[in-house]
Amino acid sequence: MIRLDKKTYTCPIDVTLSFIGGKWKILILSHLHRFKKRSFSDIRKNLPGISEKMLSQQLKHLERDKLISKKIISEKPYRVEYFLDKNGKSLAPMYEFASKWGIRYLKEHGIDYVKDQKLYK
Protein backbone atom coordinates (compact mmCIF):
# COMPACT_ATOMS: atom_id res chain seq x y z
CA MET A 1 0.00 0.00 0.00
CA ILE A 2 1.18 3.44 -0.91
CA ARG A 3 0.02 6.49 1.01
CA LEU A 4 0.09 9.91 -0.57
CA ASP A 5 -1.98 12.96 0.30
CA LYS A 6 -4.38 11.09 2.60
CA LYS A 7 -5.19 8.52 -0.06
CA THR A 8 -4.06 4.95 -0.42
CA TYR A 9 -3.03 3.17 -3.60
CA THR A 10 -2.34 -0.47 -4.13
CA CYS A 11 0.46 0.16 -6.62
CA PRO A 12 1.84 2.75 -9.03
CA ILE A 13 -0.72 1.88 -11.68
CA ASP A 14 -3.39 2.76 -9.19
CA VAL A 15 -1.74 6.16 -8.82
CA THR A 16 -1.79 6.68 -12.57
CA LEU A 17 -5.40 5.59 -12.80
CA SER A 18 -6.39 8.11 -10.18
CA PHE A 19 -5.58 10.79 -12.75
CA ILE A 20 -7.03 9.29 -15.87
CA GLY A 21 -9.66 6.87 -14.62
CA GLY A 22 -13.33 7.22 -15.35
CA LYS A 23 -15.33 7.35 -18.48
CA TRP A 24 -14.18 10.64 -19.98
CA LYS A 25 -10.73 11.73 -18.92
CA ILE A 26 -8.65 9.81 -21.41
CA LEU A 27 -11.06 10.75 -24.15
CA ILE A 28 -10.70 14.44 -23.34
CA LEU A 29 -6.95 14.20 -23.02
CA SER A 30 -6.49 12.36 -26.26
CA HIS A 31 -8.70 14.84 -28.00
CA LEU A 32 -6.51 17.68 -26.78
CA HIS A 33 -3.47 15.65 -27.68
CA ARG A 34 -4.72 15.49 -31.22
CA PHE A 35 -6.04 19.01 -31.65
CA LYS A 36 -3.64 20.95 -29.39
CA LYS A 37 -6.02 23.82 -28.58
CA ARG A 38 -9.73 23.50 -28.17
CA SER A 39 -12.62 25.48 -26.78
CA PHE A 40 -15.19 24.04 -24.43
CA SER A 41 -17.71 23.47 -27.15
CA ASP A 42 -15.19 22.11 -29.63
CA ILE A 43 -14.40 19.38 -27.15
CA ARG A 44 -18.05 18.81 -26.51
CA LYS A 45 -18.85 18.37 -30.16
CA ASN A 46 -16.14 15.80 -30.52
CA LEU A 47 -17.23 13.67 -27.59
CA PRO A 48 -20.72 12.71 -28.57
CA GLY A 49 -22.67 11.84 -25.47
CA ILE A 50 -20.86 13.92 -22.91
CA SER A 51 -23.02 16.39 -21.02
CA GLU A 52 -21.91 19.92 -20.25
CA LYS A 53 -21.85 19.09 -16.58
CA MET A 54 -19.56 16.13 -17.09
CA LEU A 55 -17.26 18.01 -19.39
CA SER A 56 -16.84 20.97 -17.09
CA GLN A 57 -16.38 18.69 -14.11
CA GLN A 58 -13.76 16.57 -15.80
CA LEU A 59 -11.93 19.59 -17.19
CA LYS A 60 -11.84 20.98 -13.69
CA HIS A 61 -10.27 17.79 -12.33
CA LEU A 62 -7.76 17.62 -15.12
CA GLU A 63 -6.79 21.22 -14.47
CA ARG A 64 -6.51 20.63 -10.74
CA ASP A 65 -4.27 17.64 -11.43
CA LYS A 66 -2.22 19.73 -13.83
CA LEU A 67 -2.73 17.55 -16.86
CA ILE A 68 -4.30 20.39 -18.79
CA SER A 69 -4.40 24.17 -18.65
CA LYS A 70 -6.73 26.77 -19.98
CA LYS A 71 -6.10 30.14 -21.43
CA ILE A 72 -8.74 32.76 -21.09
CA ILE A 73 -8.90 34.39 -24.45
CA SER A 74 -11.50 36.94 -23.60
CA GLU A 75 -13.19 37.92 -20.36
CA LYS A 76 -16.20 39.84 -21.49
CA PRO A 77 -17.69 37.35 -23.78
CA TYR A 78 -16.04 34.56 -21.83
CA ARG A 79 -13.92 32.52 -24.20
CA VAL A 80 -11.30 29.94 -23.37
CA GLU A 81 -8.86 27.49 -24.85
CA TYR A 82 -7.87 24.22 -23.27
CA PHE A 83 -4.61 22.45 -23.97
CA LEU A 84 -2.45 19.70 -22.53
CA ASP A 85 0.24 20.85 -20.20
CA LYS A 86 3.49 19.04 -19.57
CA ASN A 87 1.98 16.35 -17.39
CA GLY A 88 -0.82 15.73 -19.80
CA LYS A 89 1.62 15.42 -22.65
CA SER A 90 3.69 12.93 -20.73
CA LEU A 91 0.75 10.54 -20.92
CA ALA A 92 0.63 10.69 -24.69
CA PRO A 93 1.88 7.11 -25.21
CA MET A 94 -1.15 6.02 -23.25
CA TYR A 95 -3.65 7.76 -25.51
CA GLU A 96 -1.87 6.62 -28.60
CA PHE A 97 -1.61 3.05 -27.56
CA ALA A 98 -5.19 2.86 -26.35
CA SER A 99 -6.36 4.35 -29.60
CA LYS A 100 -4.33 1.99 -31.77
CA TRP A 101 -5.42 -1.00 -29.77
CA GLY A 102 -9.05 0.00 -30.18
CA ILE A 103 -8.65 0.54 -33.90
CA ARG A 104 -7.03 -2.86 -34.26
CA TYR A 105 -9.77 -4.48 -32.24
CA LEU A 106 -12.44 -2.84 -34.36
CA LYS A 107 -10.71 -3.93 -37.53
CA GLU A 108 -10.66 -7.51 -36.30
CA HIS A 109 -14.38 -7.19 -35.83
CA GLY A 110 -15.13 -5.83 -39.24
CA ILE A 111 -15.10 -2.09 -38.61
CA ASP A 112 -12.56 0.07 -40.38
CA TYR A 113 -12.56 3.12 -38.13
CA VAL A 114 -9.92 5.05 -40.01
CA LYS A 115 -11.76 4.68 -43.25
CA ASP A 116 -15.23 5.17 -41.79
CA GLN A 117 -14.22 8.30 -39.96
CA LYS A 118 -13.96 10.12 -43.22
CA LEU A 119 -17.65 9.55 -43.71
CA TYR A 120 -18.52 11.10 -40.35
CA LYS A 121 -16.85 14.46 -40.47
Next chain:
Amino acid sequence: MIRLDKKTYTCPIDVTLSFIGGKWKILILSHLHRFKKRSFSDIRKNLPGISEKMLSQQLKHLERDKLISKKIISEKPYRVEYFLDKNGKSLAPMYEFASKWGIRYLKEHGIDYVKDQKLYK
Protein backbone atom coordinates in the same frame (compact mmCIF):
# COMPACT_ATOMS: atom_id res chain seq x y z
CA MET B 1 -20.14 7.01 -32.82
CA ILE B 2 -19.14 3.40 -33.31
CA ARG B 3 -21.62 0.58 -32.93
CA LEU B 4 -20.50 -2.92 -32.11
CA ASP B 5 -22.42 -5.72 -30.46
CA LYS B 6 -25.37 -3.52 -29.44
CA LYS B 7 -23.11 -1.03 -27.68
CA THR B 8 -21.98 2.41 -28.74
CA TYR B 9 -18.54 3.90 -28.36
CA THR B 10 -17.44 7.43 -28.96
CA CYS B 11 -14.05 6.44 -30.35
CA PRO B 12 -11.52 3.59 -30.40
CA ILE B 13 -10.15 4.53 -26.99
CA ASP B 14 -13.63 4.03 -25.63
CA VAL B 15 -13.56 0.53 -27.08
CA THR B 16 -10.25 -0.20 -25.37
CA LEU B 17 -11.51 1.18 -22.08
CA SER B 18 -14.51 -1.08 -22.20
CA PHE B 19 -12.10 -3.96 -21.66
CA ILE B 20 -9.77 -2.53 -19.09
CA GLY B 21 -11.81 0.21 -17.42
CA GLY B 22 -12.76 0.16 -13.80
CA LYS B 23 -10.82 0.05 -10.61
CA TRP B 24 -9.29 -3.41 -10.79
CA LYS B 25 -8.84 -4.77 -14.29
CA ILE B 26 -5.54 -3.18 -15.18
CA LEU B 27 -4.20 -4.05 -11.75
CA ILE B 28 -5.10 -7.70 -12.22
CA LEU B 29 -3.75 -7.80 -15.73
CA SER B 30 -0.47 -6.19 -14.83
CA HIS B 31 -0.08 -8.55 -11.94
CA LEU B 32 -0.49 -11.50 -14.28
CA HIS B 33 1.83 -9.82 -16.74
CA ARG B 34 4.48 -9.74 -14.07
CA PHE B 35 3.97 -13.14 -12.50
CA LYS B 36 2.80 -15.16 -15.50
CA LYS B 37 0.81 -17.76 -13.56
CA ARG B 38 -1.14 -17.08 -10.42
CA SER B 39 -3.79 -18.69 -8.32
CA PHE B 40 -6.91 -16.90 -7.14
CA SER B 41 -5.51 -16.26 -3.71
CA ASP B 42 -2.07 -15.26 -4.97
CA ILE B 43 -3.72 -12.48 -6.94
CA ARG B 44 -5.82 -11.56 -3.97
CA LYS B 45 -2.85 -11.23 -1.68
CA ASN B 46 -1.14 -8.94 -4.10
CA LEU B 47 -4.05 -6.59 -4.52
CA PRO B 48 -4.61 -5.34 -1.03
CA GLY B 49 -8.14 -4.10 -0.68
CA ILE B 50 -9.85 -6.21 -3.31
CA SER B 51 -12.70 -8.35 -2.07
CA GLU B 52 -13.24 -11.91 -3.17
CA LYS B 53 -16.42 -10.90 -4.89
CA MET B 54 -14.68 -8.21 -6.92
CA LEU B 55 -11.79 -10.43 -7.83
CA SER B 56 -13.92 -13.29 -9.05
CA GLN B 57 -16.22 -10.92 -10.91
CA GLN B 58 -13.37 -9.15 -12.64
CA LEU B 59 -11.60 -12.40 -13.48
CA LYS B 60 -14.82 -13.59 -15.04
CA HIS B 61 -15.10 -10.50 -17.22
CA LEU B 62 -11.50 -10.71 -18.26
CA GLU B 63 -11.97 -14.35 -19.19
CA ARG B 64 -15.14 -13.59 -21.11
CA ASP B 65 -13.29 -10.85 -22.98
CA LYS B 66 -10.44 -13.25 -23.66
CA LEU B 67 -7.76 -11.19 -22.01
CA ILE B 68 -6.94 -13.98 -19.58
CA SER B 69 -7.43 -17.73 -19.33
CA LYS B 70 -7.48 -20.17 -16.51
CA LYS B 71 -6.18 -23.66 -16.25
CA ILE B 72 -7.85 -26.04 -13.90
CA ILE B 73 -5.01 -27.82 -12.20
CA SER B 74 -7.10 -30.08 -10.07
CA GLU B 75 -10.84 -30.70 -9.89
CA LYS B 76 -11.26 -32.38 -6.57
CA PRO B 77 -9.58 -29.93 -4.38
CA TYR B 78 -10.42 -27.22 -6.87
CA ARG B 79 -7.20 -25.48 -7.86
CA VAL B 80 -6.63 -23.09 -10.73
CA GLU B 81 -4.05 -20.93 -12.41
CA TYR B 82 -4.80 -17.69 -14.19
CA PHE B 83 -2.61 -16.26 -16.91
CA LEU B 84 -2.73 -13.65 -19.64
CA ASP B 85 -3.76 -14.92 -23.00
CA LYS B 86 -2.78 -13.40 -26.31
CA ASN B 87 -5.15 -10.45 -26.07
CA GLY B 88 -4.13 -9.69 -22.55
CA LYS B 89 -0.49 -9.78 -23.51
CA SER B 90 -1.10 -7.38 -26.35
CA LEU B 91 -1.99 -4.74 -23.78
CA ALA B 92 1.35 -5.09 -22.01
CA PRO B 93 2.67 -1.68 -23.12
CA MET B 94 -0.29 -0.21 -21.30
CA TYR B 95 0.50 -1.85 -17.98
CA GLU B 96 4.14 -1.05 -18.28
CA PHE B 97 3.64 2.55 -19.18
CA ALA B 98 1.02 3.13 -16.50
CA SER B 99 3.31 1.56 -13.95
CA LYS B 100 6.34 3.60 -14.95
CA TRP B 101 4.33 6.80 -15.02
CA GLY B 102 3.04 6.11 -11.53
CA ILE B 103 6.52 5.33 -10.23
CA ARG B 104 7.85 8.54 -11.71
CA TYR B 105 4.98 10.52 -10.24
CA LEU B 106 5.58 9.01 -6.82
CA LYS B 107 9.28 9.75 -7.01
CA GLU B 108 8.51 13.38 -7.82
CA HIS B 109 6.44 13.41 -4.68
CA GLY B 110 9.05 11.95 -2.42
CA ILE B 111 8.18 8.26 -2.54
CA ASP B 112 10.68 5.78 -3.88
CA TYR B 113 8.38 2.88 -4.72
CA VAL B 114 11.04 0.60 -6.15
CA LYS B 115 13.19 0.96 -3.10
CA ASP B 116 10.32 0.88 -0.58
CA GLN B 117 8.84 -2.21 -2.10
CA LYS B 118 11.74 -4.24 -0.84
CA LEU B 119 10.66 -3.37 2.65
CA TYR B 120 7.14 -4.65 2.10
CA LYS B 121 7.67 -8.13 0.77
Next chain:
DNA sequence: AGTCGGGCCTACTTTTTGGTAAGTTATTGC
Protein backbone atom coordinates in the same frame (compact mmCIF):
# COMPACT_ATOMS: atom_id res chain seq x y z
C1' DA C 1 -13.85 -32.96 15.65
C1' DG C 2 -12.51 -28.32 14.60
C1' DT C 3 -10.13 -24.95 12.08
C1' DC C 4 -7.67 -23.20 8.03
C1' DG C 5 -6.84 -22.29 3.15
C1' DG C 6 -8.35 -22.43 -1.44
C1' DG C 7 -11.96 -21.02 -4.84
C1' DC C 8 -15.70 -19.61 -5.36
C1' DC C 9 -21.27 -17.64 -5.23
C1' DT C 10 -25.27 -14.81 -3.55
C1' DA C 11 -27.99 -11.20 -1.44
C1' DC C 12 -27.87 -6.80 0.14
C1' DT C 13 -26.19 -1.98 0.90
C1' DT C 14 -23.39 1.95 0.03
C1' DT C 15 -20.67 4.88 -2.73
C1' DT C 16 -19.41 6.70 -6.84
C1' DT C 17 -20.34 8.06 -11.20
C1' DG C 18 -22.98 9.76 -14.67
C1' DG C 19 -27.22 11.98 -16.75
C1' DT C 20 -31.26 15.64 -17.14
C1' DA C 21 -32.89 19.80 -17.10
C1' DA C 22 -32.87 24.22 -16.00
C1' DG C 23 -30.68 28.75 -15.03
C1' DT C 24 -26.74 32.47 -15.67
C1' DT C 25 -24.00 36.19 -18.21
C1' DA C 26 -22.70 38.00 -22.33
C1' DT C 27 -22.25 38.77 -27.50
C1' DT C 28 -23.52 38.40 -32.27
C1' DG C 29 -26.84 38.24 -35.93
C1' DC C 30 -31.68 38.71 -37.97
Next chain:
DNA sequence: GCAATAACTTACCAAAAAGTAGGCCCGACT
Protein backbone atom coordinates in the same frame (compact mmCIF):
# COMPACT_ATOMS: atom_id res chain seq x y z
C1' DG D 1 -36.49 42.41 -29.47
C1' DC D 2 -35.62 37.54 -30.06
C1' DA D 3 -32.96 33.53 -30.96
C1' DA D 4 -28.57 31.44 -31.05
C1' DT D 5 -23.96 30.47 -29.33
C1' DA D 6 -20.45 30.18 -25.83
C1' DA D 7 -19.07 28.69 -21.22
C1' DC D 8 -20.51 27.52 -17.48
C1' DT D 9 -23.26 26.23 -12.62
C1' DT D 10 -26.74 24.07 -9.82
C1' DA D 11 -30.16 20.84 -8.07
C1' DC D 12 -31.98 16.65 -8.49
C1' DC D 13 -32.10 11.59 -9.99
C1' DA D 14 -30.74 7.13 -11.89
C1' DA D 15 -27.56 3.71 -12.82
C1' DA D 16 -23.38 1.44 -12.29
C1' DA D 17 -19.61 0.04 -9.64
C1' DA D 18 -17.85 -1.45 -5.52
C1' DG D 19 -18.06 -3.10 -0.66
C1' DT D 20 -20.01 -6.26 3.29
C1' DA D 21 -21.23 -10.29 4.99
C1' DG D 22 -22.41 -14.62 4.79
C1' DG D 23 -22.60 -19.42 2.82
C1' DC D 24 -20.70 -23.62 0.32
C1' DC D 25 -17.53 -27.53 -0.95
C1' DC D 26 -13.31 -29.85 -0.32
C1' DG D 27 -9.03 -31.48 1.61
C1' DA D 28 -5.08 -31.04 4.88
C1' DC D 29 -3.43 -30.29 9.55
C1' DT D 30 -3.79 -30.74 14.67
